[in-house]
Amino acid sequence: MAADPRAVLVTGGAGYIGSHAAKALHRAGRRVVVLDSLVAGHRAAVRFGPLVEAEVADVEAVRRALRDHDIGAVMHFAAFLDVGESVRAPVRYYRNNVTGALSVLEAMAAESVRCFVFSSTCATYGEPIETPIGEHHPQAPINSYGESKLAVERALPHFERAYGIRSIALRYFNAAGADPDGELGEDHSPEIHLVPRAIEAAAGGRPLEIFGDDYPTPDGTCLRDYVHVSDLADAHVAALDALVAVGRSGAYNLGSGRPHSVREVIAQVETVTDRSVPRSIAPRRPGDPAILYAAAQKARAELHWAPRCSDLETIVATAWRWHRAHPHGYHGG
Ligand code: UDP
16 A cells, blocks of 8 residues: 555644554654644643644644645544543533544544544443443443543444544554653543553552452453553554555444453562562452453454454553653653
8 A cells, every 4th residue: 555645643743642553653664743832731741743733622723734744644532531530520521532533523524634544442331241241232321521532433433424534543442562662652631541540559649449359250350351552542543554545434343352350460570570569459349340341353454453462461561661761751851
């Protein structure tokens, strides 16, 4: 396939997954432009193309970015992602995640940009009725984060019919790890996800709380499918290539297909760091299903994507390396 001289706009490209995707695009020879409000993103994470500092809800600003930079495709990452907060403050999730995505699509329709890769989530499935979870599993979210992503997924066929915007929705399982080159990593405040929390605890920060050890799983803790952020980034490039080459819209799970328990993750963090992870058992976290892992064959078959660094050891080792070099994230040096 000939390289597309038009650039890719990466909304949320100063954030965790978006910055890794910007790097993967750059490596694949694509021109990259990041659009980010920097409310949650980091200027220092924007390294692979110019930054347009704007809100995705600002349709005029997005249109201007599409025009000024001769954009041919959009990858949309900009969204809030805290499931617990989405239960307490759904308005933020509907406003930012749904309205924000619709603004981007509106701008794309107005500027005749017709390729859209959407950052979706396994939270659109809700409580699983079977595992592993395939793309045909019913989508019945149990929190407004999942609802907000599903609402956008459901809008996409309508935007394709009306405006010819083809799209691929990528439903991530548990994104974790950091850029193997050490350039990029996870920097949320507060940090809520298991891998960075366990590392923080091992490094002498807040002890880890294990949210429930009475689940119907072999060791009583939840099973999740951890997938390396650089593998997710590669999947976005593969999705864009497929969209350009084949032109078929669709949705794909992105996971390693291997479930790991909370205790297994802690044990891996202890091995990699050679430190203990101070922890206690806390009540279950509302909205946490016992077992979530992906059937991810569709992405392998159709996008020719295969995770390369999603084994737990590489995930934890890269996250630990990032944490040691940047104990206070991007701002701490
Ligand atoms: N978890 C935990 N303590 C924490 C953070 C997470 O026990 O401080 C558990 C959580 O209950 C879930 C798993 O780790 O079973 C992964 O949670 P995370 O928040 O990383 O991702 P999610 O599954 O919510 O996308």
